[in-house]
Amino acid sequence: MNTQSGTVLITGATSGIGRELLGIYHAQGFNVIAHGRSEVKLHDLKDHYPGLQTVCADLAHPASVDAMMADILRDVPRLDLVINNAAVQERGVLTDVEFSASLADREIAINLQAPIRICHAVIKAWTEQGHTGTPQRTGVWSRIVNVSSGLAFFPKTGSAIYCASKAALHSFSQSLRYQLVAADLPIAISEVFLPVVDTPMTAGREIAKIPAQQAALAIHDGILAGQNEIYVGKARLIPVVTRLSPSLMKSILRKG
C-alpha cells in the first residue's frame, strides 16, 4: 500500500494540532484540504504550503457543514482520510451567572454535530463510489479520525459541555464502527485520546502540556498503524488505570 500519497481533509487546520497535522501530511506529498473558519488564516496557510487546497466554513452552523462537504465531494475525485479535529472548549460551569445555554449549543454543534454530519457525508460518498468488499482496516485509506480527549472518559469540573461533547463523540464513533462492520463496508473509524497539549485551546493554563507537534506525530503514527483507538502521551495510562483504579483516574482528571 502506498501511504505516501492520497487526499486528506483536516478540519481546524489553522491552529494547534490541526496545523501540525497539515504540516506532516503536506511534507509527505499528500493532497491536503485544510479547513478553517477564517479566510485570512487560510490565505496565510496557502503562502506556507504550496498546492494546499482550503475550505472555509463555520462548523457551528449545520448548513455550512453540509455546504462545505457538498463542495468538497463535488470537486475532489476521492478523499482517503478525513480528520475531524476542529473543536472549541468553553467554560461550561452551569452555576456561573454568565453561563450561556446558546454558547453550549454552539459548542455541541462544533464538537459533535459537525463531525457527525461530516462522517455521514463522507460515508455516503464512499459507499456510492463502490467501496464494498473485503474490509481493509489498516493504513490511511477510507479512514475517518475523530479527535477526542481523555476527558471523554473522565470529565473535569470546568468545561462540562466540552467533556460531554467528547464523551458523546466517543460513543458515536464506537457505534459507527459497529455499523460499518455490520454493513461490511471497508471504512475505518479511529478515535484520538489526547492529554493536555500546548495549543491556543490551553493557553494560560499552568499545567504540564506536550507540544502540538508531538501530539500530531503520534496521531499520524497511530493512523499509519491502523489503530482504532489512538492514545497519546499520558492518555495511554487511561485504559490501564481505568482497570486498576477508576476512582484514582476520576479524581486526577476532575481537577483538570
Ligand SMILES: NC(=O)c1ccc[n+]([C@@H]2O[C@H](COP(=O)([O-])OP(=O)(O)OC[C@H]3O[C@@H](n4cnc5c(N)ncnc54)[C@H](OP(=O)(O)O)[C@@H]3O)[C@@H](O)[C@H]2O)c1
Ligand atoms: N489542546 C489540548 O490540550 C487538547 C486535549 C484534548 C483534545 N484536544 C482536541 O484536539 C483538537 C484540536 O485542538 P487544539 O488544541 O489544536 O485547538 P486550537 O488550537 O484551538 O484549534 C482549534 C481549531 O478549530 C477551529 N475552529 C474553532 N471553532 C470553529 C468553528 N466554529 N468553525 C470552524 N472551525 C473552528 C479553529 O479555528 P481558528 O484558528 O479560526 O480558531 C482551529 O483551527 C480538538 O478536537 C480538541 O478538542 C485538545
